[in-house]
Amino acid sequence: xxxxxxxxxxxxxxxxxxxxxxxxxxxxxxxxxxxxxxxxxxxxxxxxxxxxxxxxxxxxxxxxxxxxxxxxxxxxxxxxxxxxxxxxxxxxxxxxxxxxxxxxxxxxxxxxxx
Amino acid sequence: xxxxxxxxxxxxxxxxxxxxxxxxxxxxxxxxxxxxxxxxxxxxxxxxxxxxxxxxxxxxxxxxxxxxxxxxxxxxxxxxxxxxxxxxxxxxxxxxxxxxxxxxxxxxxxxxx
Numbered sequence: 470x471x472x473x474x475x476x477x478x479x480x481x482x483x484x485x486x487x488x489x490x491x492x493x494x495x496x497x498x499x500x501x502x503x504x505x506x507x508x509x510x511x512x513x514x515x516x517x518x519x520x521x522x523x524x525x526x527x528x529x530x531x532x533x534x535x536x537x538x539x540x541x542x543x544x545x546x547x548x549x550x551x552x553x554x555x556x557x558x559x560x561x562x563x564x565x566x567x568x569x570x571x572x573x574x575x576x577x578x579x580x581x582x583x
Numbered sequence: 584x585x586x587x588x589x590x591x592x593x594x595x596x597x598x599x600x601x602x603x604x605x606x607x608x609x610x611x612x613x614x615x616x617x618x619x620x621x622x623x624x625x626x627x628x629x630x631x632x633x634x635x636x637x638x639x640x641x642x643x644x645x646x647x648x649x650x651x652x653x654x655x656x657x658x659x660x661x662x663x664x665x666x667x668x669x670x671x672x673x674x675x676x677x678x679x680x681x682x683x684x685x686x687x688x689x690x691x692x693x694x695x696x
Contacts, residue, residue, distance in 0.1 A: 510689070511674075577626050
């Protein structure tokens with residue numbers, strides 16, 4: 470049973486560029502959440518997708534957008550990259566919003582903005 | 584708003600020492616509480632969880648008890664091993680905020696032989 474997978478593993482971009490990160494959820498999961506983890510910090514919630522719609526959003530600017538496909542996989546897009554966007558981006562999948570359900574995390578994509 | 588406050592690290596212990604990592608939380612509703620562990624170069628893995636007051640989560644010798652009166656969920660292990668070296672994150676999921684997860688800043692643990 471494949472867990473959560475993310476691609477690419479590492480990415481280097483320059484300021485002002487755009488980036489797309491990809492995530493495939495754990496088998497049987499239909500809810501995908503994205504997190505940004507800066508160095509030495511805990512993950513910060515970006516947004517969550519369920520039934521191909523953004524269901525919740527954290528305190529991130531509109532430069533961060535996403536998409537969920539019919540097969541439940543998801544993309545995170547970041548436009549007009551800033552140096553401060555350098556971080557580990559984590560995708561997590563879960564069942565839809567039941568209390569106490571854990572989230573299963575992928576290994577992350579390390580984004581470096583130069 | 585919801586938040587999690589974790590004991591700052593790094594923590595360095597000798598093998599077989601007792602471990603406590605403190606975690607307190609603030610939540611609007613009645614959250615579920617979690618401890619996640621992150622090994623170097625890997626994503627987060629669930630270590631244990633508790634979904635209501637006075638529940639005790641346990642796994643791999645680690646334990647944490649959901650204390651509503653002190654809004655705490657401290658992680659403990661009686662005898663740590665070198666393989667326990669990792670970063671530990673306390674987190675909550677609050678149904679009042681749609682079960683969005685809030686994480687603490689993480690506590691780095693190094694266990695030396």
